[in-house]
């Protein structure tokens with residue numbers, strides 16, 4: 433069934449989230465789509481624990497706290513999140529409607545689109561071993577969708593960040609065997625997770641090795657053995673059922689480049705009054721938007737979201753004069769925020 437809505441927001445980074453708020457104040461309903469499994473964009477994916485100091489009136493907060501506060505702030509507008517879904521298609525239906533489709537087949541007919549795609553969709557960094565592509569999602573996994581499919585198996589976990597440690601610790605009690613391989617014994621993970629893995633290692637439930645996976649052996653279409661090269665050039669052959677690869681994520685502009693929206697060095701040029709692209713009705717805000725003087729800062733994206741919301745309201749309701757109202761005093765905004773006195 434095609435979902436009908438006022439606005440589809442592509443990207444649930446900080447700017448996409450705040451766009452929901454600005455649209456909601458003006459009475460517009462938004463669906464928000466992100467390729468990641470969680471909202472927060474770069475804040476959640478690249479620097480969740482780092483403190484941010486330049487959000488107005490918040491002297492300091494962690495990136496993940498900012499995302500949580502934004503989600504709380506937009507909750508009254510009840511946005512529909514479509515996470516773990518990449519927007520793959522965007523097409524103009526007519527002057528007033530757009531068609532949007534995601535990688536999971538969700539379809540929208542929407543009256544406006546805001547692209548808040550940041551630096552693009554985050555994609556897993558691949559295991560660079562020739563021929564390994566043939567085993568992706570069968571024996572080589574970049575994300576764990578169903579942990580139980582790895583229970584009772586001989587597992588190899590590659591990586592040294594939080595995801596690698598989280599899954600080693602989660603799966604250690606359930607796997608037949610589990611070997612963790614990282615290029616060094618310096619990790620980018622929470623110390624408590626590293627301690628837990630070391631505890632499993634001391635109990636003989638996890639084996640840790642320094643090295644890189646360089647090759648594999650397959651038989652009758654099944655991956656049997658992965659070959660790990662150590663710093664002294666020696667090789668260990670690991671017989672495994674599944675390899676879980678957590679080398680981090682890198683952004684790719686991806687399908688946005690195919691939507692007929694003008695691009696300039698992987699950014700979308702907009703005006704600075706409406707933040708509209710070259711296609712009327714499609715707007716761009718946040719890191720993906722560019723114009724003279726653009727600064728890739730969260731607060732710039734918040735400003736852009738506010739003006740884009742007014743422009744969208746005017747476009748969708750051409751006969752209605754859109755007055756500036758204050759959230760402190762506007763009864764209609766209080767009603768929309770769910771704070772109206774009864």
Ligand SMILES: Cc1cc2nc3c(=O)[nH]c(=O)nc-3n(C[C@H](O)[C@H](O)[C@H](O)COP(=O)(O)OP(=O)(O)OC[C@H]3O[C@@H](n4cnc5c(N)ncnc54)[C@H](O)[C@@H]3O)c2cc1C
Pocket residue numbers: 442443444445446447448449465466467468472473474475478479483484485486517518519520548549550551552553554685686687688717718719720728729730731733
């Ligand atoms: C280490 C670091 C520190 C930073 N510190 C600060 C700071 O202190 N202050 C500050 O103001 N800024 C800081 N920034 C910059 C700030 O994080 C960005 O300006 C901000 O995240 C931009 O937000 P956004 O919503 O535009 O995009 P993003 O945060 O990049 O989010 C975009 C989202 O769009 C999604 N997406 C893209 N394409 C698609 C698609 N086709 N379908 C579905 N989803 C899609 C992506 O998955 C992503 O989640 C920092 C950045 C980094 C890397």
